[in-house]
Amino acid sequence: MSKTLLNIENLHAEIEDKQILKGLNLKVNAGEIHAIMGPNGAGKSTLASVLSGRDGYEMTEGKVDFDGTDLMELDPDERAKEGLFLAFQYPVEIPGVSNINFLRTALNEIREYRKEEPVSAKEFMTMVRERSQIVELDSKLASRSVNVGFSGGEKKRNEIFQMAMLEPKLAILDETDSGLDIDALRIVAAGVNKLKNENNAVVLITHYQRLLDYIKPDFVHVLADGKIIKTGGPELALELEEKGYDWLTK
Numbered sequence: 001m002s003k004t005l006l007n008i009e010n011l012h013a014e015i016e017d018k019q020i021l022k023g024l025n026l027k028v029n030a031g032e033i034h035a036i037m038g039p040n041g042a043g044k045s046t047l048a049s050v051l052s053g054r055d056g057y058e059m060t061e062g063k064v065d066f067d068g069t070d071l072m073e074l075d076p077d078e079r080a081k082e083g084l085f086l087a088f089q090y091p092v093e094i095p096g097v098s099n100i101n102f103l104r105t106a107l108n109e110i111r112e113y114r115k116e117e118p119v120s121a122k123e124f125m126t127m128v129r130e131r132s133q134i135v136e137l138d139s140k141l142a143s144r145s146v147n148v149g150f151s152g153g154e155k156k157r158n159e160i161f162q163m164a165m166l167e168p169k170l171a172i173l174d175e176t177d178s179g180l181d182i183d184a185l186r187i188v189a190a191g192v193n194k195l196k197n198e199n200n201a202v203v204l205i206t207h208y209q210r211l212l213d214y215i216k217p218d219f220v221h222v223l224a225d226g227k228i229i230k231t232g233g234p235e236l237a238l239e240l241e242e243k244g245y246d247w248l249t250k
């Protein structure tokens, strides 16, 4: 039996006093890929925000266990250091902070938290070289300010590059496929597949079945009105593509 990395029970959460998540349950084991699909406004990004500890999102009920730790008790940076990674739907630009410095600082913070030695300059540069190739990220982008002036597709590749560098236990990819051209979609998906192993897990939030042609999910969930209302295998995504969501929500 693989170990459970994420166990969400009866999660209720609100933003500005508006209840968005209304009793969500989800269990993710090591080695698994889960896709979350669902209508606009259902709460998919809210789930990602609540798990990562984004300001303004309040859990009002429920429990989230992350690899044996009560996730909601941790600050956002501690969650990241415990091995939770979120690739943003809209990656933020950080002017004045180079991608390289950002990643080296993040990596060393994680290593310090785990009582490991900081990464040496040589080791770090080798990692950057090898891992930027996983998503075919132009090496020039590594030294530019984080995401500043990057195209939409470059920003999404950069998210997966960050994931490759930080080696999270659980990566939540929020609409990483949106805005990607077909070649970039293949490259990003191949990157995710390459980074996936039996000790980590991926939660993909997506609107499009086509991503799942490239990244094979073990489970597909439908999130509607703040809850997971149906779970199936990859065939569920095909069914949704054909039928939409009305048959499940009405």
Ligand SMILES: Nc1ncnc2c1ncn2[C@@H]1O[C@H](COP(=O)(O)OP(=O)(O)OP(=O)(O)O)[C@@H](O)[C@H]1O
Pocket (backbone or CB within 6 Å): 015, 016, 018, 020, 038, 039, 040, 041, 042, 043, 044, 045, 046, 047, 056
């Ligand atoms: N900061 C906020 N203030 C108020 N309401 C918010 C805020 N952020 C999100 N919401 C609302 O929460 C609901 C869920 O939004 P969320 O972004 O989680 O949906 P989603 O399932 O990711 O949708 P989409 O598929 O369109 O990306 C929406 O009704 C949205 O308007």
